[in-house]
Amino acid sequence: MSKKIVLALGGNALGDDLAGQMQAVTQTAQAIVDLIAQGHQVVVTHGNGPQVGMINLAFEAAAKTEAHTPMLPMSVCVALSQGYIGYDLQNALREALLARGMSVPVATVITQVEVDAADEAFRDPSKPIGSFFSAAEAKVLTRQGYTLKEDAGRGYRRVVASPEPVDIIEKETVKALMDAGQVVITVGGGGIPVVREGNHLRGVSAVIDKDRASARLAATIDADMLIILTAVGKKWPSTSARPISSGWTGSR
Structure with missing residues (x-):
């Protein structure tokens, strides 16, 4: 069918x-x-x-x-x-x-x-994108309207929201x-x-x-x-994840 x-x-x-x-x-x-x-x-x-x-x-x-x-x-x-x-x-x-x-x-x-x-995601953008910037570069970009956050001591990165x-x-x-x-x-x-x-x-x-x-x-x-x-079979970042067989058709 x-x-x-x-x-x-x-x-x-x-x-x-x-x-x-x-x-x-x-x-x-x-x-x-x-x-x-x-x-x-x-x-x-x-x-x-x-x-x-x-x-x-x-x-x-x-x-x-x-x-x-x-x-x-x-x-x-x-x-x-x-x-x-x-x-x-x-x-x-x-x-x-x-x-x-x-x-x-x-x-x-x-x-x-x-x-x-x-959407709440815009209040606290958290998805990092792009390369790392120094603190001085981050200040310039912030004045230009970008949102940057410090990333584990490696510098600053742009962050964006991930709304529904x-x-x-x-x-x-x-x-x-x-x-x-x-x-x-x-x-x-x-x-x-x-x-x-x-x-x-x-x-x-x-x-x-x-x-x-x-x-x-x-x-x-x-x-x-x-x-x-996906690139890796049957891998999902959740403790409640379970494998789905290839024959599963699911429901709408």
Whole structure:
């Protein structure tokens, strides 16, 4: 029986450099095409931890050597990561499909995810990103509007909030592409975090948990199954965690 599946790829499972990512997406594409060949409708989401870190570090390094190069807002870094990870995934899936004689369109959707501006996470940003700064550098960045915290005596790092996902802004686009029979890559890195201000969407300094955003997407599109792929099998940071067999289908 055909199922509607949201397949969430961990950022670490995509490799930690460009060469590793190419190898990882090529292998992953084969598994995704296996599901498509069985008649399932697949939507792919992905993390971006290592990748968005590389983007952030690159612009931090440029900003230190070139005064006119700004440090990018986190929302823009997430958007950049969606573009280049989606590019690799999209091409790997296209090639894997064609190799099996399947002409199925694949589309990457740059996806914004709404968060609540009143979310408690914004009161105490705690997720560290990017490189370390000296106390003097941290003061300058703080005056520029960034939030930094001391990190175990190693220096100061930027920290951002990790709020709960409220809504998938491009959900109707995703649904339309799915209805047209396309494989959709969406909610990359948990989505570009935005808050709603009337008709305007404003990017915010935050990182949305990819699995929570994928679960929100699965509920929104009425998926039958959410599959989370990680770099390490059956490992979860909780004493109450339990292994889930490969045959588990779960409930909505």
